[in-house]
Amino acid sequence: MSTSDVTLGEICVAAVADTFRGDGEIFASGMGNIPSLGARLARATFEPDLLVSDGEAFFVANDLPLGGTDKEIEGWVPFRTVFDTLWGGRRHVVMGASQIDAYGNQNIANIGPWDKPKAQLLGVRGAPGNTINHTTSYFIGNHTSRCFVEKVDTVSGIGYDRAAELGDWVKAHHEIRRVVTNLAVLDFDTPDHRMRLASVHPGVSVDDVVAATGFELVIPDDVPTTRPPTDEELTVLREVLDPKSFRDRELPAPA
Amino acid sequence: MSKLITEDEAVASLDDGMTIGIGGWGSRRKPMSLVRALLRTDLKDLTVVSYGGPDVGLLAAAGKLRRVVYGFVSLDSIALEPHFRLARQSGSIPEVVEWDEGMLQWGLYAAALRLPFLPTRSGLGSDVVKNDPTLKTVASPYADGEELLAVPALNLDAAFVHLNRADERGNAQFLGPDLYFDDLFLGAAAESGRRFLSCEKVVPTAELLENGTFHTMKINRSMVDGVIEAPNGAHFTNCQPDYERDEAFQKEYAKAAGDPEAWQAFVDTYLSGSEADYQKAVASR
Numbered sequence: 001m002s003t004s005d006v007t008l009g010e011i012c013v014a015a016v017a018d019t020f021r022g023d024g025e026i027f028a029s030g031m032g033n034i035p036s037l038g039a040r041l042a043r044a045t046f047e048p049d050l051l052v053s054d055g056e057a058f059f060v061a062n063d064l065p066l067g068g069t070d071k072e073i074e075g076w077v078p079f080r081t082v083f084d085t086l087w088g089g090r091r092h093v094v095m096g097a098s099q100i101d102a103y104g105n106q107n108i109a110n111i112g113p114w115d116k117p118k119a120q121l122l123g124v125r126g127a128p129g130n131t132i133n134h135t136t137s138y139f140i141g142n143h144t145s146r147c148f149v150e151k152v153d154t155v156s157g158i159g160y161d162r163a164a165e166l167g168d169w170v171k172a173h174h175e176i177r178r179v180v181t182n183l184a185v186l187d188f189d190t191p192d193h194r195m196r197l198a199s200v201h202p203g204v205s206v207d208d209v210v211a212a213t214g215f216e217l218v219i220p221d222d223v224p225t226t227r228p229p230t231d232e233e234l235t236v237l238r239e240v241l242d243p244k245s246f247r248d249r250e251l252p253a254p255a
Numbered sequence: 256m257s258k259l260i261t262e263d264e265a266v267a268s269l270d271d272g273m274t275i276g277i278g279g280w281g282s283r284r285k286p287m288s289l290v291r292a293l294l295r296t297d298l299k300d301l302t303v304v305s306y307g308g309p310d311v312g313l314l315a316a317a318g319k320l321r322r323v324v325y326g327f328v329s330l331d332s333i334a335l336e337p338h339f340r341l342a343r344q345s346g347s348i349p350e351v352v353e354w355d356e357g358m359l360q361w362g363l364y365a366a367a368l369r370l371p372f373l374p375t376r377s378g379l380g381s382d383v384v385k386n387d388p389t390l391k392t393v394a395s396p397y398a399d400g401e402e403l404l405a406v407p408a409l410n411l412d413a414a415f416v417h418l419n420r421a422d423e424r425g426n427a428q429f430l431g432p433d434l435y436f437d438d439l440f441l442g443a444a445a446e447s448g449r450r451f452l453s454c455e456k457v458v459p460t461a462e463l464l465e466n467g468t469f470h471t472m473k474i475n476r477s478m479v480d481g482v483i484e485a486p487n488g489a490h491f492t493n494c495q496p497d498y499e500r501d502e503a504f505q506k507e508y509a510k511a512a513g514d515p516e517a518w519q520a521f522v523d524t525y526l527s528g529s530e531a532d533y534q535k536a537v538a539s540r
Contacts, residue, residue, distance in 0.1 A: 078432065078433035116343075116346040120339070120340045120344055124383055162380040166376075167402065
């Protein structure tokens with residue numbers, strides 16, 4: 001085991017796992033391989049109280065590999081219970097985004113005008129309810145200026161500017177914690193919650209991220225490098241959670 | 256009193272322009288034999304309310320939809336329903352109502368409880384409220400005064416659901432991991448007299464508890480007007496634990512959907528005869 005051959009997928013999984021740090025006994029939910037692995041890795045290492053699901057209808061107590069079926073079930077969560085949990089706020093989801101803007105408004109619904117879209121995508125799915133009820137983060141495997149845009153075509157998940165218009169309760173409970181991409185980690189820790197570059201992945205420059213972002217990012221004077229996974233995390237990820245290496249399959253090849 | 260009928264008898268009670276709620280979720284435990292029966296009718300201008308999968312796709316491809324109300328339309332293992340995607344991109348469905356998944360539950364629940372609406376925060380601030388201008392908000396009458404989204408009741412003219420087991424009076428049982436919102440679809444059609452429940456197998460009432468615990472018996476006979484025995488009726492969606500999704504067939508379906516000639520061949524092979532013909536064609540692949 002060595003950290004010198006860490007892959008981009010592994011850095012992304014650890015960065016997603018970090019978004020769950022401090023969450024405690026809530027439902028850590030990930031849409032897609034890297035977000036699911038991030039939730040499971042956080043629970044397996046530094047955030048043991050998290051609840052993670054099999055993606056179907058059960059909370060699993062064991063460190064289930066992606067695609068694994070040998071489940072130690074610790075709870076039954078059919079979709080109705082998932083909705084109850086998320087409306088009750090005891091969840092942090094990491095979703096994807098086809099488009100995202102500087103305040104974290106996300107689009108997974110369609111590209112082009114809503115009435116007759118150029119491309120129908122997933123629809124808004126649960127994004128409006130997720131973002132208004134509990135903490136949300138995003139994982140975007142292909143960080144480009146087509147995805148990071150000034151204005152998204154259909155606001156599915158709501159960002160900080162829209163949440164601020166909805167009154168005190170929403171302002172107090174809405175949180176877009178972080179955006180993890182194949183290039184960097186971004187957050188909204190700025191006075192007006194504009195997206196900020198929090199760290200760049202090893203081998204990526206600040207200019208690379210700026211060039212791949214279609215709006216003006218807040219760039220701190222000193223941008224750190226995203227941390228590599230620890231030896232323990234790498235062992236758990238490679239040997240237990242993802243022995244078939246799904247983690248590198250949904251990322252574009254390095255340029 | 257037995258409520259046993261056939262799919263064709265069920266859809267014969269429908270009229271043009273009706274609103275039909277379809278249970279299941281994506282490509283999971285969909286009442287597909289009832290959907291296929293709909294395809295055999297001349298019915299048109301239908302509104303469908305669904306956590307959509309191939310039910311919405313097939314009805315869109317057949318030009319039967321005037322309006323669709325959905326939380327999503329997906330085949331699960333294939334993220335985008337191909338017919339629905341084409342229909343959206345060509346604008347062939349006149350009215351499209353895209354809600355948050357939780358809003359759809361709330362609309363069905365409001366209808367089942369005979370309420371005009373139920374309040375929620377889900378949807379506020381998103382383009383759901385822009386794209387459906389019929390949605391209104393309501394102020395909390397209490398000290399907080401918070402403005403909430405008033406999700407209107409989704410009253411249905413008919414409901415289709417597919418369960419694992421039922422008796423001939425309509426007591427029914429789900430044996431898989433999730434009932435989804437099937438009970439709410441039936442509830443939202445309570446006044447319609449057209450609540451149709453298909454099942455893998457009709458069994459004597461006493462046999463229901465031999466298959467699973469009482470927790471699986473969420474549907475009672477006061478919620479059902481017609482029972483249809485439809486073995487493999489959810490095909491090609493799943494019906495756990497009786498069978499998994501037929502992924503190979505779903506791939507064939509999705510591939511054919513992308514090409515008008517291939518789709519016509521698919522229709523000729525699978526969708527031009529009775530349900531028995533369909534099952535025979537599927538089995539003989």
